[in-house]
Amino acid sequence: MVASVRVVSDWLIAAEPAQLLPARSQMAFTLMFHIILVPMGVALPALMLIANYKGLKRNDPVALTLARRWSHAAGLTFAVGAVSGTVLSFEMGLLWPGLTEKYGDVFGLPFAIEGIAFFLEAILVAIYIYGWRRLKGWTHFWLGLPIPFVALVGAFSIISANAWMNTPAGFTVGPNGEPTNIDPIAAIFNKALPLELAHFVVAAYMAAGFTVASIYVVGWLRGRRDRYHRLGILIPFTVAAIATPVQFAVGDSIARWLANNQPAKFLAMEVVTQSGADQPEIIFGRYDAETNTVSGGVRIPGLNSFLTGGSRDTYVQGLEAVPPENRPSNVNIVHTAFDIMVGIATLLVGLVAWFAIAYWRRRDVPRSKLFLWVAASAGVLTYVAIEAGWIVTEVGRQPWIVYNIERTSDTVTQADGVWVSFIVVLVLYTGLGIATVTVLRAMSRRWKRQDTRDEAAPYGPRPAPEPEAPEPEVDAAGRAGP
Amino acid sequence: MTAADGVAGLLALAVTLYACSGLADYGAGFWDLTAGGGERGRRPRALIDTVVTPVWEANHVWLIFLFVTCWTGFGLAFGSIMSTLFVPLSLAALGIVLRGANFALRKDAAKAGRRHLAGWLFGIGSILTPFCLGAALGGVMTARVPPGNAAGDLWASWLNATSITIGLLAVAMGAFLSAVYLVAEARWRGMPRLQAYFRMRAIVAGLVGLALGAAALTALFFDQRQMFDRVVGRSWALIVIGVLALAATFLFAARGVVRGLRVAAAVGVAALVWTWAVAQYPYLLPFDLTIDQGAGAAVTQRWLLAWFAVALVVLGPALVLLYVLDQRGELVEDPTTSASTEDTPTPTGPA
Numbered sequence A: 001m002v003a004s005v006r007v008v009s010d011w012l013i014a015a016e017p018a019q020l021l022p023a024r025s026q027m028a029f030t031l032m033f034h035i036i037l038v039p040m041g042v043a044l045p046a047l048m049l050i051a052n053y054k055g056l057k058r059n060d061p062v063a064l065t066l067a068r069r070w071s072h073a074a075g076l077t078f079a080v081g082a083v084s085g086t087v088l089s090f091e092m093g094l095l096w097p098g099l100t101e102k103y104g105d106v107f108g109l110p111f112a113i114e115g116i117a118f119f120l121e122a123i124l125v126a127i128y129i130y131g132w133r134r135l136k137g138w139t140h141f142w143l144g145l146p147i148p149f150v151a152l153v154g155a156f157s158i159i160s161a162n163a164w165m166n167t168p169a170g171f172t173v174g175p176n177g178e179p180t181n182i183d184p185i186a187a188i189f190n191k192a193l194p195l196e197l198a199h200f201v202v203a204a205y206m207a208a209g210f211t212v213a214s215i216y217v218v219g220w221l222r223g224r225r226d227r228y229h230r231l232g233i234l235i236p237f238t239v240a241a242i243a244t245p246v247q248f249a250v251g252d253s254i255a256r257w258l259a260n261n262q263p264a265k266f267l268a269m270e271v272v273t274q275s276g277a278d279q280p281e282i283i284f285g286r287y288d289a290e291t292n293t294v295s296g297g298v299r300i301p302g303l304n305s306f307l308t309g310g311s312r313d314t315y316v317q318g319l320e321a322v323p324p325e326n327r328p329s330n331v332n333i334v335h336t337a338f339d340i341m342v343g344i345a346t347l348l349v350g351l352v353a354w355f356a357i358a359y360w361r362r363r364d365v366p367r368s369k370l371f372l373w374v375a376a377s378a379g380v381l382t383y384v385a386i387e388a389g390w391i392v393t394e395v396g397r398q399p400w401i402v403y404n405i406e407r408t409s410d411t412v413t414q415a416d417g418v419w420v421s422f423i424v425v426l427v428l429y430t431g432l433g434i435a436t437v438t439v440l441r442a443m444s445r446r447w448k449r450q451d452t453r454d455e456a457a458p459y460g461p462r463p464a465p466e467p468e469a470p471e472p473e474v475d476a477a478g479r480a481g482p
Numbered sequence B: 001m002t003a004a005d006g007v008a009g010l011l012a013l014a015v016t017l018y019a020c021s022g023l024a025d026y027g028a029g030f031w032d033l034t035a036g037g038g039e040r041g042r043r044p045r046a047l048i049d050t051v052v053t054p055v056w057e058a059n060h061v062w063l064i065f066l067f068v069t070c071w072t073g074f075g076l077a078f079g080s081i082m083s084t085l086f087v088p089l090s091l092a093a094l095g096i097v098l099r100g101a102n103f104a105l106r107k108d109a110a111k112a113g114r115r116h117l118a119g120w121l122f123g124i125g126s127i128l129t130p131f132c133l134g135a136a137l138g139g140v141m142t143a144r145v146p147p148g149n150a151a152g153d154l155w156a157s158w159l160n161a162t163s164i165t166i167g168l169l170a171v172a173m174g175a176f177l178s179a180v181y182l183v184a185e186a187r188w189r190g191m192p193r194l195q196a197y198f199r200m201r202a203i204v205a206g207l208v209g210l211a212l213g214a215a216a217l218t219a220l221f222f223d224q225r226q227m228f229d230r231v232v233g234r235s236w237a238l239i240v241i242g243v244l245a246l247a248a249t250f251l252f253a254a255r256g257v258v259r260g261l262r263v264a265a266a267v268g269v270a271a272l273v274w275t276w277a278v279a280q281y282p283y284l285l286p287f288d289l290t291i292d293q294g295a296g297a298a299v300t301q302r303w304l305l306a307w308f309a310v311a312l313v314v315l316g317p318a319l320v321l322l323y324v325l326d327q328r329g330e331l332v333e334d335p336t337t338s339a340s341t342e343d344t345p346t347p348t349g350p351a
Helices: A002-015 A020-042 A044-057 A061-094 A097-107 A109-130 A137-144 A146-166 A184-188 A193-221 A227-261 A263-270 A303-309 A331-362 A369-395 A418-453 B003-034 B038-051 B060-073 B075-084 B086-108 B112-141 B161-188 B192-223 B225-255 B258-280 B298-327
Strands: A281-283 A286-288 A293-295 A298-300 A400-402 B283-285
Touching (some): A020 A061, A020 A146, A020 A193, A044 A137, A044 A146, A044 A193, A044 A227, A061 A097, A061 A109, A061 A227, A061 B060, A061 B075, A061 B086, A097 A146, A097 A184, A097 A400, A109 A146, A109 B298, A137 A146, A146 A193, A193 A369, A263 A331, A263 A369, A286 A331, A418 B086, B003 B161, B003 B192, B038 B161, B038 B192, B060 B086, B060 B298, B075 B086, B075 B283, B086 B112, B112 B161, B112 B258, B161 B258, B192 B225
Antiparallel strands (some): A281 A298
């Protein structure tokens, strides 16, 4: 048995196209970069509008300052996300021509929807950012209000396409393996869409909320305990605090849904090796693909069966029932990423409960140093969880690019040179990431300096028309003309 | 006229819009790069900065639209193009990242050294992307992209005389267009020296562009006679219109007719793009794959057309709103954003 597994796996590795590893690495890297920016495009506009609303309703300049600054952070991350998103659309063809060649007309439509949603969001974001000084307060707010909803349409489209790869729909496989009876609308509304979309959108709100809050928690820890920091913590943290328990429920549903709909992924997440009842929950540990066993780790007896079906007697299929060539190519990565995601989620639920109790009792940010330290790292932790979740869904689907229908290795480009492009992308994105963080930090430092003289109020009256006289050339700062 | 023809029309439209909105931006990067270092290049560069560079790289929306429509409507052609032309299209993406990163970040790269580096990368990207996209187009036109995953030659498909001249032509057209815009802007702002500076460059770029256009036709004649015959036979009127319209842009710029200038530029670029589209019709990949053969499911084609109609209805008003607010002076740069405003007095109203 062991020998036969080995023969099969050797055969698989030998048959693997040369471009598969670099192509998967490049796709994974660029997606993991892009996904950092996504919550800032999807959820940060909502935070900024909440602050904007508060500021206008209560005539609160501090809330308006927060809204204004968050809008600029959102604008910057949006622009960088536009770049990394353009690269992803190149990569769909550069790396996976087999996928777009064969299934483009089945699952391509949501990308067209996303393109329009993105364009609309870009226009609205530009109006919002450039409207701070001259537009009337409420006009400005109402023009900004559609942004989070348009962002949801974009998220819906991309998640729909990814969900389709997990639960392909909207076609039947023809005699030569070609898709026939194509129905692109059925492909959009595939089975995995509702839960995957909910899981991702709530995660985006958690990430944006915890990340923005953590920046002000750091300031709070350094002793800047003013109203600006207090609001800067309370608004985003409250949003994240509402999202976190919702996520716990959604995450639990999605795991049980996977057990029935994508068993191989579920088995890799939970490293269930042998079918049977009374399955333990294994935390970490190391899976050995050759022997299909797990060594090390902590086992909680019966918990996996209990979580899957509500009782210890629940029968759970094991990886031994999945043919070796159809098992996720790296069970350890999937399992570890899953445990990390769940671990962080559990920690965050605790943090949110603490916040809720403290706020209910004193209407303020909790005083405890421990709370503040964990809250300061909650943003980074949420991002780690998002990346881990993305790894679970993507690596867990392998070796399939279209689940149970098309293998990733059959769709990869046959053009040489993916290693080169991967290395270039690696270097370039590292530079881009460093530059983005540097600029965001420079913005925040500048704001700190300006805090004493933060340009009067937004929505100021329009200045008198400037004199008609032509400007003499361009001045030192590079601005010219009226 | 089938739905697939309609979707192919959308593709040509996307290329047109991308060329019209993007070429001048790339040209601006070209002049930024060649303006010379430090003090010498400061003034032209400052004008380029304020005039040509938009808020962010909105024009790539058209490129994404082109890609997405292509892989949804004509998946086989898309996969074949992206895999055979892997190298130039990867390089084009590289250029887009370099430019885009610079756009997103340059306002805040206040330090002179870092700004210089940013400008340099911006310039490299501005030449690389239009060249590679032009070269890729040349590869398709000269029938070097057969259907299939990397079925064509990885190098000869874009490193051939036709591809190279078309790539250079794209760079020259961008340089010409942006120089023409800059002439008009310098005139409008009352900067006679910069006006002369960019007029000179517009003339040179225009002449180089004409020479490259002729060279591209010559290369095509020896390289792919069938396509040459189609270009000359079917599209000669478009070539004439394109060249005349682009020449008109120069005259408009010299007289300061800004609106006429923009219309003439759009007509000129569009005519040259359609020179290619008309010549290549009905082939997606000359001369192996026609639009009908390469079209995906008809239902998907119809949904693409329907979605395009929805997009017009949704985006049209939004763009009009943006334009109206901008014209009424309601949209101004927020001093909270940019580092450069910190050094200058904030233009506040009589508050």
